[in-house]
Amino acid sequence: VSPEHLAEIYRTTYRALVRFLYRKVWDAERAEDLAQEAFARALVHKPDNARGWLFIVAANMARDDARRAARERRHLTLLTAEPQESDSATDEALELESDRARVRAALEELSPRDREVLLLWDSGLSYDEIATQTGLACGAIGTTLSRARRRLVQAYEAGKSGKHVARG
Amino acid sequence: MSHVDDGTLHAYLDGELAPAEAQGVDAHLAQCPGCRERLEEERALITRAGELLALAAPPDREVPPFRAGDVKPAARLWWQVRQPLAWAATIVLALGIGTYLGRGFEELREPETAPDAEPVRPQALETPLTSERAQRESRVKVTGAVRKRTAAQPAGPAPAAANRADYVAQRAEASSAQSAPNAAPAPQAGFVSPEGEHDVLRGPLISIDTARALLGRDPLALPGAPIRAVYRARQPGYSAVVIVEQSLDSGTVIEVVNKRASPMALDAVVVAAAPAARADSMRAPERAPQAGERASDSQAALNRRRAALPLASAKAADRTSSGLFLEIRGPVSQDSLAALRRLLQPLRP
Numbered sequence: 001v002s003p004e005h006l007a008e009i010y011r012t013t014y015r016a017l018v019r020f021l022y023r024k025v026w027d028a029e030r031a032e033d034l035a036q037e038a039f040a041r042a043l044v045h046k047p048d049n050a051r052g053w054l055f056i057v058a059a060n061m062a063r064d065d066a067r068r069a070a071r072e073r074r075h076l077t078l079l080t081a082e083p084q085e086s087d088s089a090t091d092e093a094l095e096l097e098s099d100r101a102r103v104r105a106a107l108e109e110l111s112p113r114d115r116e117v118l119l120l121w122d123s124g125l126s127y128d129e130i131a132t133q134t135g136l137a138c139g140a141i142g143t144t145l146s147r148a149r150r151r152l153v154q155a156y157e158a159g160k161s162g163k164h165v166a167r168g
Numbered sequence: 169m170s171h172v173d174d175g176t177l178h179a180y181l182d183g184e185l186a187p188a189e190a191q192g193v194d195a196h197l198a199q200c201p202g203c204r205e206r207l208e209e210e211r212a213l214i215t216r217a218g219e220l221l222a223l224a225a226p227p228d229r230e231v232p233p234f235r236a237g238d239v240k241p242a243a244r245l246w247w248q249v250r251q252p253l254a255w256a257a258t259i260v261l262a263l264g265i266g267t268y269l270g271r272g273f274e275e276l277r278e279p280e281t282a283p284d285a286e287p288v289r290p291q292a293l294e295t296p297l298t299s300e301r302a303q304r305e306s307r308v309k310v311t312g313a314v315r316k317r318t319a320a321q322p323a324g325p326a327p328a329a330a331n332r333a334d335y336v337a338q339r340a341e342a343s344s345a346q347s348a349p350n351a352a353p354a355p356q357a358g359f360v361s362p363e364g365e366h367d368v369l370r371g372p373l374i375s376i377d378t379a380r381a382l383l384g385r386d387p388l389a390l391p392g393a394p395i396r397a398v399y400r401a402r403q404p405g406y407s408a409v410v411i412v413e414q415s416l417d418s419g420t421v422i423e424v425v426n427k428r429a430s431p432m433a434l435d436a437v438v439v440a441a442a443p444a445a446r447a448d449s450m451r452a453p454e455r456a457p458q459a460g461e462r463a464s465d466s467q468a469a470l471n472r473r474r475a476a477l478p479l480a481s482a483k484a485a486d487r488t489s490s491g492l493f494l495e496i497r498g499p500v501s502q503d504s505l506a507a508l509r510r511l512l513q514p515l516r517p
Contacts, residue, residue, distance in 0.1 A: 010234040022226035031226055033417045039234070096223075103224035122221045127184040142184065143175030146210065149217035156220050 016123040024062035106155035114148035371400035379410040386514035387426040
């Protein structure tokens with residue numbers, strides 16, 4: 001893949017890659033940094049199927065990052081939280097934040113494979129690309145996606161109603 | 169055709185069925201109300217799942233420009249260190265072997281300051297010693313010899329005249345703020361001081377091996393963070409200064425400044441912010457104590473330093489076996505810097 005071609009892929013895929021990474025590391029800036037690094041690596045490695053390659057590398061980096069984060073958690077306790085852009089903490093912002101947390105919790109209830117397929121689809125990959133990346137048969141992607149979507153919605157609704165019950 | 173299973177319905181709705189398959193589904197749906205109903209349910213499910221995922225999307229930010237020319241892999245991420253308001257964070261960690269050397273060291277120290285200004289020839293600094301203790305002891309013994317040798321080398325070694333012109337004076341006020349009587353000399357003529365507010369004079373790029381030779385030991389750096397560059401540098405009061413520039417992530421560059429403080433082989437390590445970020449990182453009140461700290465390596469100065477910088481004194485107690493001065497500055501909170509400092513490791517060959 002030429003740098004020009006990669007530049008085009010960057011234009012069309014960068015946001016999707018950030019979104020994909022964000023749902024793994026749950027930190028916007030970290031997701032952007034990892035996405036940048038994935039593209040930087042693509043420039044070096046010049047993979048044939050750059051788009052799929054990017055998502056594979058990104059998934060690996062996110063996994064390594066999560067491991068490192070776990071290792072460094074004791075240090076993280078030293079750090080104050082990432083500066084919140086919505087310090088005003090309006091009701092709307094709080095609601096958005098709790099929605100995000102609920103979706104995150106729901107995603108984490110999915111099996112790793114279901115979650116991966118769902119996130120890859122949401123990042124704009126085709127069934128073929130998802131199959132290549134996950135090792136699933138192309139014919140199994142639809143079934144996996146239908147299961148993942150159903151469980152996501154169910155887990156989210158369960159979490160929401162549970163929260164409401166808990167609130168009384 | 170038999171009823172359409174969920175997976176096929178989703179593939180159909182996702183537009184991922186082969187044309188022939190899609191036609192088969194169309195044909196079945198046309199004659200099967202049950203499957204049509206399920207189709208609408210699955211459509212709603214797909215929409216709902218998409219909405220939920222959209223809730224968990226990162227804030228929409230501008231896509232940074234793509235730089236095809238920059239093939240250098242971005243920094244390996246360490247952890248979240250961005251702390252815009254913590255730019256001023258400065259930690260001076262005095263962990264000098266001067267502490268170990270005690271009073272006798274101080275007496276020897278005084279007359280040495282002037283020669284200190286000149287960098288010591290790398291070969292002279294190479295003292296292949298196996299243990300820190302042995303190093304310290306031998307340094308005490310050879311103090312006189314080292315002093316003579318240094319004094320007998322008026323000319324600086326590596327930084328030739330041309331290179332000197334390239335030096336960037338980064339904290340000139342250091343010399344004026346010197347508080348100790350044996351203040352180190354101000355940056356010499358020929359050294360460029362464009363910024364006029366830094367004390368580290370950055371010099372040419374060097375290799376890690378050269379850095380090792382200059383320091384007489386392995387330079388310290390943050391493990392896991394890619395090294396962007398290693399520079400020779402100079403600073404009043406130090407005979408050898410090596411800057412290891414490292415990326416914490418693509419947006420955060422720090423400098424680990426390894427300092428050999430004198431022919432007595434005091435060492436110091438400084439983690440500084442990237443130059444671009446440094447400008448607004450330090451305020452005068454915070455810089456002042458640092459400037460004073462450089463004035464002397466004596467025990468007395470060490471104590472003054474500790475008194476001047478509460479955080480530094482806290483860290484000073486955190487002495488490592490390597491006997492180093494550590495000063496940490498960066499675009500992160502003081503706590504983060506403390507965490508970074510603890511992770512510094514010698515760069516093994």
